[in-house]
Amino acid sequence: MAVYLDCNATTPVEPSVVAVMMRFFEMDFGNAASPIHDYGLFARTAVEHARMLVGKVVGARPDEVIFTSGATESNNLAIFGLVDAGQKSRRRHVITTAIEHKAVLEPCEELSRQGFEVELLHARPDGRFSPEQVAEALRPDTLLVSTMHVNNETGVLQPLAEVAEILAGHDAFWHVDAAQGYGKDLEPLLNRRIDMISVSGHKIYGPKGIGALIVRKREGRIPPLQPLLFGGGQEQGLRPGTLPVPLIAGLGEAAKLALRDNQERRAKYLAFRQNACAALDDLGAEQNGDEVWTLPHCINVTLPGIASDQAISALKNVIAVSSTSACTSHTRTPSHVLKAMGRSSAQVESSLRLSWCHMTPDVDWAAVTGILQKLR
C-alpha cells in the first residue's frame, strides 16, 4: 500500500476519535434534543462538551460554536447568511481573494448573481494575498470580507493579523475559512476581530460530515446571520436538524487532541518535511509558495519536465499524492490557486501537492526520486 501523502484532502481519523464515536453509535445513541431521559441527557452532555472543546481551540465561548456538516456548509452559512442584512442595510460590497477554496468562491459568484458586488483580490507569487489590497478595496458599504487562513493547495499561511489591523474600527464582517489551519496553526485564529471561522472535522483527524461555524460577538453583537435551512430550532436556530452526536463527539475529541498535541505534531511534521524537501531538491523542484509562510505539513512543488498526472500515476504504489484541491482534482481543471500566484500553465501542469501528518509512516524517498527521474 502506498504511503498516504494527501492529508490536505482528508486526514486519517485518530483512534481515540473513533473510540469516542463508537460509544455514541453503539450505546449512547440518544437524541440531544430529547433531554427527558438519560439517553437524551447523555447525548446533550456530549454535544455541549464537544462544543466547549471546539471553541477552546480558537478561544471562543461554547455558545459561539454552531455545528454544521463541514466547512463548505459553514462557508455558505457565513456568506449567504448575511444576504438579508446586506440587502436591508444597502451594504452589498464583498471582498474575497482569488485563492479561496471553491466553497467560498462559488457562493461569492452566486452573490454576484444576486446583485452583490464581489471584489476578488489577487495573490502574490509568494502565495499570499496582499493586506494592502484589502485596505484599498474596503468601502463604507463593504458587508463582508472573506479570507482563508491557510491555503489548501500550497499550505501558505495568509496575513490575518494584518487584515485584523486594517479592519479594526470598520463595520464589515470578517469570515475566515480555516478548514486547513484550525487546530494546526493556533495563534492567528485567536484574534477576536475575526467574526466567523469555518472549521472542518476531517482535516484535523476527525470524521467527515461534521464541522462548525464559529460566530463571535463583536462589541456585544453577533453577526446578523439568517439560517439557510428551516425545520427546527437547533443550533440557536441557525442550523436546524437532528444533531449527529457521534460526529460531534468525534469532532470534539479531535479538537481536544489538536490543542493538546499541537507542538508534538508540529515536531513530527517538521521532521518529515526535512526528508521530503531533501528528496524534492534532488529533483530540482521549485516550491510554490514562500517556505517562510508554508505550514510544516504540506508542500506544493513544480517539477520541471514532469507532468503531474503522469507523476501521480507512476508513484501510485509508493506514495499517494495530488496535484490540486480534492474538490477540483476530479475535474482536471488547472489549479486556480497556482494560476492566481502567476505560475505559467507549464508550471501548473507539473505541480504536485504533498501533505502529511503525525501518523504518516516513513517514505522510501529514493524510490520516489528514482521513479520521477525516469519520467523526464
Add this chain to the structure above:
Amino acid sequence: MDVFDELEKITNQQYLHGDLPKWLADPVLAVARSPELFQGKEYLVEVLLAQVQEYDVYGETGCCKWAYDHEDITRTLRWLEEQ
C-alpha cells in the same frame, strides 16, 4: 498530568476559591483519587472535569445553558458509577 490529576487540581481550586460546595467536591475528589476504579471511563471523567471547571451555581438559569450546575455534576457522577 493525566485527567485524574487535573480533576483533583481543578476541583480543589473550585472548592477553595470558587463556589463548588463541599458536598459536591467530595464525590468528585473521590473519583479523581481512584483512577483504578474508573479505567476505561476517561471520556466521562473528562466531561466531569469540564463541568467542574465551568461550575456555576446559576448555570441552569437564564435563556441559554452555557455553564454547569450541581445537577450536571451529580448526573455525571451517577453515570460514572453506573456505566
